[in-house]
Amino acid sequence: MDVHELYNEQIELSKKAILTDSFPPIKRVGGVDCSYLDDKFIIAGLVVLDYGTLKPIYRTFDIQRLTFPYIPGLLAYREAEAMMGVIKKAKVRPDLIMVDGFGTNHPRRCGIATHIGIKLDVPAIGVGKSFLCGEVQGQRIIQDGEETGRLVRAISGQKPVYVSPGHKISLKTAVKVVKHCMAGHRQPEPTRQAHEYVTSIKNRSLLRENLNRAKNGPR
């Protein structure tokens, strides 16, 4: 694969990003995250929460073969297919998706939240757990003079989360939504619960693997 073609695709995708609010009142928020099995498979999980109570009302997962390596700036090519797969198979549709990663705060303004948002035409927000790029000025993240992201924390003094709009939402509203979803943990509930979920699926898979090994291996 040629990374330059992917870079160009990201640049083209970023031009399609809508960074203004264009979605109905949020009733359900979705959170997606991934985990891996032996570097061979990727598990994507989706948890849909009631926006008012932040209680989970639905969840599903999808497992696919891993086909792309981890390359900073190209995370979407490793995880987006699995995430979009689980979102498409969901029986309960969220009004907005929170993704583990970035949106517009990205070297080419096209993090995985933007990638998924545009390809599925769904409002999306990126919630990163570690700094990616830009210049931090207080709570703001500036790139080429524009504010592309914001540092948000549930508890002052603790490590922040990096919020940026992915698609069909403004930075201001994205921050507002993420803050609304904070329940005393560093990460907002949608991605936090999605992470817990995929981890449990992973452990369930590993357990099943070991049971089969104990049953068939020793002979």
Add this chain to the structure above:
DNA sequence: GCGACAG
């Protein structure tokens, strides 16, 4: 060339 670099 050097440094930075989501999950």
Add this chain to the structure above:
DNA sequence: ATCTTGTCGC
């Protein structure tokens, strides 16, 4: 992300 014990702080 993943591997992995004890340990620091609220």
